[in-house]
Amino acid sequence: MTNNNTKPLHLPRRSRDVDESEWTEQKRRIPAAWHTIAERKGYRIDRRVRDKDHVALECHSCGAHTAHKVFTLRSARPACGGCREAQMRGNAAKAGFILVARDEEDRHYATYRLPCGHEARLQLGRLQLLATEGPAPDHDGFHCETCHQERLQQTAAKWGWRVVGPDLDGSANYRQLAHEACGFDQRVAIANLETGRFGCGGCGESWMTAESWVYLMRFGVPGLGGFIKLGYSRNPQSRLRYQLRLRSDVEAELIDEVPMPSGHVALRLEKALHRQLKADHADKVIPRAELTGWINVTSEIYAAEAEPVIRRMLDAIERPRWPRRAEP
Numbered sequence: 001m002t003n004n005n006t007k008p009l010h011l012p013r014r015s016r017d018v019d020e021s022e023w024t025e026q027k028r029r030i031p032a033a034w035h036t037i038a039e040r041k042g043y044r045i046d047r048r049v050r051d052k053d054h055v056a057l058e059c060h061s062c063g064a065h066t067a068h069k070v071f072t073l074r075s076a077r078p079a080c081g082g083c084r085e086a087q088m089r090g091n092a093a094k095a096g097f098i099l100v101a102r103d104e105e106d107r108h109y110a111t112y113r114l115p116c117g118h119e120a121r122l123q124l125g126r127l128q129l130l131a132t133e134g135p136a137p138d139h140d141g142f143h144c145e146t147c148h149q150e151r152l153q154q155t156a157a158k159w160g161w162r163v164v165g166p167d168l169d170g171s172a173n174y175r176q177l178a179h180e181a182c183g184f185d186q187r188v189a190i191a192n193l194e195t196g197r198f199g200c201g202g203c204g205e206s207w208m209t210a211e212s213w214v215y216l217m218r219f220g221v222p223g224l225g226g227f228i229k230l231g232y233s234r235n236p237q238s239r240l241r242y243q244l245r246l247r248s249d250v251e252a253e254l255i256d257e258v259p260m261p262s263g264h265v266a267l268r269l270e271k272a273l274h275r276q277l278k279a280d281h282a283d284k285v286i287p288r289a290e291l292t293g294w295i296n297v298t299s300e301i302y303a304a305e306a307e308p309v310i311r312r313m314l315d316a317i318e319r320p321r322w323p324r325r326a327e328p
């Protein structure tokens with residue numbers, strides 16, 4: 001029976017370097033004894049392929065076709081390529097990933113698409129473990145390396161620094177950073193990078209003293225409309241597009257900036273404002289996933305209607321410092 005050979009033919013790993021064109025049907029008789037062996041092992045022999053030594057086996061449980069040597073059929077339990085792939089896809093799905101491709105070089109690895117859209121090459125055993133933990137992002141101990149790098153870069157940019165590479169001493173807890181203001185580079189612990197608690201060994205600027213700003217930005221995403229971003233930055237005027245990794249077709253306008261005595265104060269205040277907004281205006285918080293690919297941020301984005309609310313909050317922060325300013 002050959003009417004099934006439009007199905008893709010799975011190849012055993014060792015044969016994958018053999019060109020696909022070589023797996024053509026061979027019009028040869030199939031001995032009855034082979035049929036008996038195949039049935040016993042859960043297959044039907046669909047046809048002979050490539051040369052006198054190979055057959056295409058149809059799996060009784062999934063219907064997929066896999067090429068095997070007649071020798072393997074006789075002497076071992078031939079593996080079904082379809083069942084194996086289904087199992088891999090199933091494991092990936094349990095972990096919240098999508099199987100993109102098996103690794104042709106190393107059968108212990110495959111490439112997966114992660115929920116964030118990035119791809120990662122992972123060991124099958126690792127994936128198996130993640131699958132038992134349930135769908136991402138609940139796994140602890142696993143993060144997307146690409147997203148992680150972007151987040152570090154963004155955090156560094158907030159403080160006026162840039163990640164230029166891994167730690168020169170090889171520690172996973174440090175990165176090599178360059179100071180935008182003076183160009184000096186030095187290693188910085190990731191924990192300190194998060195809080196901005198580090199000074200520059202080149203120009204002496206310190207996290208305690210460097211001025212920072214809490215800002216409000218309005219931006220428009222084609223097809224999605226307007227949004228508001230509240231954040232802090234060393235240099236919102238010139239660095240903001242870069243910090244937020246805005247796509248070039250996103251329109252952005254800085255609409256308010258409140259000076260802060262230090263990055264530390266700015267960070268604390270920004271966090272407090274987000275907490276307050278989340279508590280009082282949860283309906284105006286936009287899930288970050290909605291804007292994936294347009295803007296890359298780690299803190300909240302708000303609907304355009306939140307603008308007057310946030311402006312009032314910023315005014316209230318600014319006012320006590322200039323008590324004589326007239327009310328509008």
Ligand SMILES: [Zn+2]
Pocket residue numbers: 059060061062063064080081082083084
């Ligand atoms: Zn199967």
Ligand SMILES: [Zn+2]
Pocket residue numbers: 114116117118144145146147148
């Ligand atoms: Zn990612």
Ligand SMILES: [Zn+2]
Pocket residue numbers: 179181182183184200201202203204205
């Ligand atoms: Zn410096």
